[in-house]
Amino acid sequence: MAQEPAALNGPDLTQGIPLAELADGGMLVGHAGGEQILLVRRGAEIFAIGAECTHYHAPLVDGLVVGDTVRCPWHHACFNLRTGEGRSSSATARSSWARNGISRR
């Protein structure tokens, strides 16, 4: 569970990434503002959400994207990519970070 933050993984998302690095349906972990962020691309939309499950901090990138949700690989918590709202697995907590409409250049 809560660990002291280690070095941040992945690209600094505030600098932007080439769109080609995020395939349609794909997930990518980067960081912004000192937090690990999961990007998810669904067609023309790109979502950003806290990269860890609010329950036991599982890496959501190892889970499954279903519609506009991402499912946690460990205990099947379900987060709405648009709102960060969580369903179950003590994930009644809201993900700390949910954004959509990530700008594309």
Next chain:
Amino acid sequence: MKPRARIAAKVPDKIVIVGGGAAGFAATDGLRRAGFQGSIALLSNEDAAPIDRPNLSKDYLAGSAPEDWVPLRPDSFYSEHGIDLRLSTHVTGIDARSREVVLANGDKVPYDRLLLATGAEPVRLSIPGADQPHVHTLRSLADCRAIIEQAKTARRAVVLGASFIGLEVAAALRARGIDVHVVAPDKIPMERVLGPAMGDFVRALHEEHGVVFHLGNTASSIDGNEVTLSGGGTLAADFVVAGVGVRPRIELAEKAGLTVDRGVVVNAWLETSVPEILAAGDIARWPDPYLGEMIRVEHWVVAQRQGQTAALNMLGNRETFTDVPFFWSQHYDVQINYVGHAEKWDELTVDGDIAGKDCLLRFKRDGRVLAVASIFRDVESLRAEVAMEARAVV
């Protein structure tokens, strides 16, 4: 996932939740997150604020989780969110006509909507000696702390029952270096739920970690430091933990005249036979859309999800509960994930290698997958859940 709930035009002012477990907490949290501004009384018969109960038989019992992992929220959460959390509070009755719950001290708490989330309680042994202080069950934080305290000076423990709780306790006590003997009537642990092959694997896994099984056997009595087996012989035990199942706490619902059938019967919105009273969690028997049957389960995740759905519906929404049951069980470095619900099956298929800890088992009836159990196949487990959500053939 559903969009944020809208609050119906006619909102209740007073919501009372009986039970401070997974369902009760999730409902409380869900109400405030949906924007409910009326009063919430959360009445819990436990002496601790809502906790991460699965941890009590897993990491926390094993000594590998710190204290601050146990509360679901800090104590300050309840006052900050205007939640009237009352601990060690026993509800003795419900007056459905005057819409009040009655407490053991005679106080009455009025409600506009009531959620029953009273959970389950461990089945107590009825054998001679079972009422001694070194004979434990495990449900509450107080139960867990009592076992931990005893484990500090103990060398040998006997676990009665090869249930999920029984075997998780066995694994946790092995992590504390305690000799563990498991006594259970089953021939193969967990065979009824997981089938013979996975049951054999679970047994072998525990044996590799030093657990000694006494299967096809039961305890006939317990004295100071010995457990006598019905099959003959005795086992030394500094303490005993019984994990022989739980029973849903449905007495309040029964006394209130709600429809019960081996649980509190609810509709797809989790309403009982009295619509302003809802039920969620271990006590609720609900119509499962995938199976097309009324089912009741005792899973943490299901209780949370039902609590969330009940919260929205107490505010006048009409959310049907359609989530597929899920639980996980931890044994040493192995996590077993289980999706769906198969009380009985007529066919069991195995993909992969159970002994190699890389497998997915499908429990089928009449050719249809009712449940999937897996080890280290997380994405496949999620896919199985999604397929059942879509009511597709898995």
